Amino acid sequence: MMIKMKRIIRNFEDEWFSQHSKEFSEKYAGMYIGIIENKVVIVNKDFGKVFQKVTEKYPKKTPRISYIPRKDELELLI
Amino acid sequence: MKEYIFKYKEYNGRYHPIIPVVLFTKVPIQLDAYVDSGASYSIFLYQEEFGIDLEEGNLIYITVGDGGSIPVYIHKIKIGIGEERVNAKIGISKRLGIGFNILGRRDIFEIFDVCFSDKKKEVRLLMEEE
Numbered sequence: 001m002m003i004k005m006k007r008i009i010r011n012f013e014d015e016w017f018s019q020h021s022k023e024f025s026e027k028y029a030g031m032y033i034g035i036i037e038n039k040v041v042i043v044n045k046d047f048g049k050v051f052q053k054v055t056e057k058y059p060k061k062t063p064r065i066s067y068i069p070r071k072d073e074l075e076l077l078i
Numbered sequence: 079m080k081e082y083i084f085k086y087k088e089y090n091g092r093y094h095p096i097i098p099v100v101l102f103t104k105v106p107i108q109l110d111a112y113v114d115s116g117a118s119y120s121i122f123l124y125q126e127e128f129g130i131d132l133e134e135g136n137l138i139y140i141t142v143g144d145g146g147s148i149p150v151y152i153h154k155i156k157i158g159i160g161e162e163r164v165n166a167k168i169g170i171s172k173r174l175g176i177g178f179n180i181l182g183r184r185d186i187f188e189i190f191d192v193c194f195s196d197k198k199k200e201v202r203l204l205m206e207e208e
Binding site: 009015021022029055062069 | 079081082083084085086087088089090094097098100106107110125127160161177178207
């Protein structure tokens with residue numbers, strides 16, 4: 001009998017994000033947030049400003065830029 | 079078999095299957111995308127910082143929620159999901175109408191089996207290991 005193994009891969013930085021998503025939604029709806037190593041380093045409505053800050057300050061990292069949707073935007077998908 | 083597990087994001091009292099996706103454009107950048115099994119294509123909101131010539135892509139029109147259609151340019155872009163790197167046909171649009179991106183079926187659901195668990199509030203992406 002052949003046993004198939006399953007490798008489970010969790011993304012702990014994303015899990016941190018999920019744990020804080022409610023808080024982000026309350027504080028930053030309609031904004032982009034720049035995240036490096038589980039820290040919010042910039043919040044702005046302008047993607048370009050967030051991109052500039054995270055890429056200039058942390059050139060060796062792959063930063064996460066998350067848009068926090070407004071309630072009306074999410075309702076479009078429902 | 080590999081299984082990536084992404085927890086749902088809680089926005090406005092509801093849970094959503096939103097996951098991080100790396101776009102390997104001029105500067106690799108990790109963006110959020112809503113996993114949408116009802117979408118034929120992945121569509122990302124155009125940003126100047128991607129450093130791509132938008133109109134070099136193939137122009138198609140996609141019908142959106144309100145019944146209207148939006149112009150979308152299809153580009154072949156390397157994306158990263160977990161440890162995987164995929165050359166995917168991605169739609170880029172200036173007129174997505176929402177701030178977040180959509181991860182649709184084309185080139186993505188062909189690689190991963192995608193399982194939504196609203197009970198566990200997570201989305202699982204499964205693929206065979208080579």
